[in-house]
Amino acid sequence: MRAAVFTEYGPPSVVTVTNYPIPSPAKNEVRVKVATTAVTAADSRIRAANFPKGFGMLARLIFGIRAPRRTVLGAVFAGVVDAVGAEVTDFAVGDRVCGMTGAKFGAHADYVCAKVTKVAAIPEPVADDQAAGILFGGTTALTYLRDKAAVTPGTTVLVNGGSGAVGTNAIQLARHYGAHVTAVTSTGNVQLMRDLGAEQVIDYTTTELKTISNQFDVVFDAVGNITIESGRRMLTSDGVLLLAVASLGQTLKAHGKVKAGPASERAADFTTLLELAAHRELRAVIDSSYPLADIATAHARVDTGRKVGNVLVTM
Numbered sequence: 001m002r003a004a005v006f007t008e009y010g011p012p013s014v015v016t017v018t019n020y021p022i023p024s025p026a027k028n029e030v031r032v033k034v035a036t037t038a039v040t041a042a043d044s045r046i047r048a049a050n051f052p053k054g055f056g057m058l059a060r061l062i063f064g065i066r067a068p069r070r071t072v073l074g075a076v077f078a079g080v081v082d083a084v085g086a087e088v089t090d091f092a093v094g095d096r097v098c099g100m101t102g103a104k105f106g107a108h109a110d111y112v113c114a115k116v117t118k119v120a121a122i123p124e125p126v127a128d129d130q131a132a133g134i135l136f137g138g139t140t141a142l143t144y145l146r147d148k149a150a151v152t153p154g155t156t157v158l159v160n161g162g163s164g165a166v167g168t169n170a171i172q173l174a175r176h177y178g179a180h181v182t183a184v185t186s187t188g189n190v191q192l193m194r195d196l197g198a199e200q201v202i203d204y205t206t207t208e209l210k211t212i213s214n215q216f217d218v219v220f221d222a223v224g225n226i227t228i229e230s231g232r233r234m235l236t237s238d239g240v241l242l243l244a245v246a247s248l249g250q251t252l253k254a255h256g257k258v259k260a261g262p263a264s265e266r267a268a269d270f271t272t273l274l275e276l277a278a279h280r281e282l283r284a285v286i287d288s289s290y291p292l293a294d295i296a297t298a299h300a301r302v303d304t305g306r307k308v309g310n311v312l313v314t315m
């Protein structure tokens with residue numbers, strides 16, 4: 001099969017498309033013929049060994065000290081089940097599914113294997129690009145807004161980085177839970193923020209974050225430029241600070257009303273997101289889409305830090 005392989009950390013050009021063995025599913029896995037995958041911020045970080053401050057050594061222990069241990073990136077996929085493991089009963093060959101691969105990655109390929117606990121059926125009205133686009137940012141937004149902050153109707157939420165994969169989902173999910181959303185973005189994305197449901201939009205090119213005098217029940221940072229101290233200044237007295245991008249130091253200090261850490265990857269959450277998509281309450285914003293042969297260009301687009309929503313790769 002074709003796979004996008006990288007054998008050294010570095011710029012987008014370290015990723016090349018080569019022949020690779022088709023993986024075999026373990027007993028609790030399905031193998032999926034990938035139709036659409038995405039190049040996410042996680043793929044870009046691992047390829048470049050560019051981890052949040054303080055996490056470098058820990059991340060290299062996980063992903064490979066001198067060179068990557070997992071040479072095929074790709075954390076999300078949508079496609080069709082092609083083979084099932086011996087103990088799989090929930091899925092059959094031919095099912096349209098999407099899912100995530102956790103720290104195994106491997107979805108930047110014609111075929112990927114994934115545990116059934118990280119695979120969900122795609123409802124009929126949801127297209128592959130929407131399914132593949134929703135999972136990365138959607139699971140992060142769900143973990144933080146629903147599970148860590150328990151957003152309810154009337155909650156005021158500031159989403160910093162409203163135009164990224166995480167932010168575009170966070171705005172829509174916060175609105176779905178009845179919150180009043182303020183999004184922080186740059187000038188070109190102001191209208192998109194409103195279209196996704198933000199009532200207020202702050203253009204960070206004209207208004208510095210430190211000058212914001214409003215106080216919010218929830219501040220959700222999907223950029224990494226809000227410190228615990230600066231975040232607290234923007235919160236109500238019992239407000240919650242959500243740091244989707246946190247240094248090791250911030251992560252160690254995150255307790256009580258300050259939350260950080262990895263997002264969950266659960267099939268039940270994928271189904272929640274897909275049902276919302278099927279009912280047009282949630283949509284994946286697509287920045288751009290590339291054929292597998294151009295995946296290095298897709299990485300370069302993600303590396304700009306300016307993508308709007310998701311960068312997809314079609315097989």
Ligand SMILES: NC(=O)c1ccc[n+]([C@@H]2O[C@H](COP(=O)([O-])OP(=O)(O)OC[C@H]3O[C@@H](n4cnc5c(N)ncnc54)[C@H](OP(=O)(O)O)[C@@H]3O)[C@@H](O)[C@H]2O)c1
Binds near residue numbers: 160
């Ligand atoms: N904790 C977890 O489990 C978890 C899970 C997923 C992602 N993450 C992390 O979350 C971060 C966001 O991920 P993502 O996929 O959403 O990234 P992304 O899509 O690459 O974010 C790009 C967006 O960020 C916006 N942006 C850049 N600088 C900004 C600023 N100063 N203020 C406001 N917006 C700004 C850009 O908009 P403009 O062009 O308008 O600036 C762009 O649209 C990444 O660092 C990722 O590693 C963490």
